[in-house]
Amino acid sequence: MTRSVATAEPMKAHRLYLLLREQILSGEVPDSAKLPSEPQLAQEHRVSRVTVRRALDKLASDGMIERRPGSGTFVSGGQTRMPVVADLANALTHLVEMGRKTGVRLIAFSYVNATPALAEELKLEPGERLQRSVRVRLIDGQPFSYLVTHVPERIGISYSEADLASTPLLELLERTGLVADKAQQIIGATLASPDVAAALDVEIGAALLSMTRVVYEASGRGIEHLQALYRPDRYSFHMELARTGDRGARRWTAADSRSLTEANENNNKKNAREKRPPLKRRTTHETGRDPSET
Template sequence: MEKVSVVATRQLSDGGKAQRVYLLLSNEILRGGYAPGDVLPGEIKLTEMHSVSRVTIRRALTMLANDGLIERKAGLGTVVRAPAMSQTGISADFASLMPQLVRMGQATEARLISFAYVAPPAPVAKLLRLESGNVQRAVRVRTVEGAPFSHLMTHVPEDIAQNFSEADLATTPLFRLLERSGVIVDHAQQSISATLAAPDVAEALDVAVGTALIALTRVVYDKSGRGVEHLSALYRPDRFRLDMTLNRIGHQGERQWASVLEMGGNE
C-alpha cells in the first residue's frame, strides 16, 4: 500500500482527515495498542499527534463511538471499549479446516446481495484455468446473531453452477452445493492479506469506508486440476479471528515450526 505523503495529507478534506485519524486509532485499538478500559489522549493531545484540528478529532472520535470502540465518560475522558468480538465473533482454527467450514455454514446466516452469469475477469479465469465460457458470480454477506462479519464474492464455472439455484445460494454453504453437484474437491490454494473497505463493502459490513479488513482469496480445484470455485472474502477483524496450531518438528538442531493445515474461511 502506498504511503500518503505529507503534502497529500495536507490536501485532504476535513472529512478525509477525520477518516484517516479514525483508521489509525481504530487499527491501534483492534491491534491491542489500547486495551479495554484505557483512556485515550485528550483532544488537544490528539490534535498535536495527528496535526489536525479539534473538529477533525471530534469527527474521528464520533466514528469510533458509533462503531462501539470507545465511549465518552464524564470526568474521565474517552475510554476504550472491548471489541464486539467477544459477543458476536467467529473464529477459525487452521488445524480443523473442513469440519469448521460445515459448522460455520450451519451457525451463521447468509444474505444474497447479487447473482448473475457473467464473463469472468481475466485474473479469475486464469486462476480457474478457464479458456472460455461464463461463470456464476454471487455476492453474499454472512452474519452471526444478526451482525455482519464477512463479505463473500464467488465465481463458479457455469456448467457446475447450473446445478444449484439462486435460492440455494441464499440458504446453503457453497462447499455443500459443490459436493451435491458431484464435484470432488482435491486441493485449494489460498492467500491472506489486508485491504480497506470500499463504499459498497463498507455498507454491507456496517463499517466506515476505508476500514481495515482481512482479505482472503481461495481457489478450489478438483482431481483433474480444474478450478471449481474462486472465492474473494473480506472479514471484519473485530468479528472474525484466525487461529493456527503449530507443531515443533524435525531433529535436534534442525527443528522448526510447522502448521497442521493452512487456514480456512467460512465458505
C-alpha cells in the same frame, strides 16, 4: 468495474477516529486507560484540537470512551475483542454446531464471461461462461463476510439460486458428484469499497481481510473461485503452530484454523447509522435479490 465512491465526512477526523478505535479494540490501549489529552493528540497527530475533538466525539458516541472534564479521556471497559469460536480446518460448518445462528444473503446472481485473470486461475479457456454469485454471510444477524464466487457454468446449473442462499457452495458442488481435490488460498488485505462497505456495515475506507481461494478437482480443473472479504473485527485467521524437528532442521508445523471474533456489544449503541447512501446495487446486468436469511 462496479463500485462507487461517496461519503462526505470530516476526513482527518474520521481517520483519527478509525485509528484510535483500532488501538482501543485491539487492546493496544488498555481498558480504562487514560488517553493522551486532546492538545497532546492534536500535536502528535499534527492536527488541530477541533479535529481531535471530532474524532473523540465519535468514539464517545460509540460508547468506547468516557470523558471526564478536568481529568481526561478514558477508555470504557470491556472493549477488547475476544475470539470465541475456533473452527478447525475448513469453513463454518462447526459454527452451527456451536449454537451460533449463521445466515446468508444472496446479493447478486448472474452468468458472465471469464476474465483472463479468472480463466487463468481456474485453468479454463478465457471467455468461458461462469456463474457469478455474490453473497454475504451473517453470524447472529451480523454480516461478517462478503463472498464473490465464480463457478463454471456447466457446474453451476446443477443447483438453483435458492440453493445458494441456503447451502454452502462447496457442499453443493460435492453433491453434484464433483470431488474437490486440492485448493489454494491467498490471504491479504484490502480497503472496503462502497458496495462491500454497505454490505458488511463498515465504514468505507475500512480495512478488510481478503481471501482468494481456488478449488480444483482431481483432474486439475478449477471448479470454484472464491473471493472473500472479511470484517477483521468479526473474523480472523487463527493458527496454532508446534515446533517440530531437531535443531538445524526445526520447523513449525501448522494446525490451521480460523475463528470468529465476538462482536463488541458496545458498538451496537449508536450503530443505527445515519449514513446509508442510496447505493445502487447490481450496476451491471446482474439479477439480484435479497432472500431471507436461513
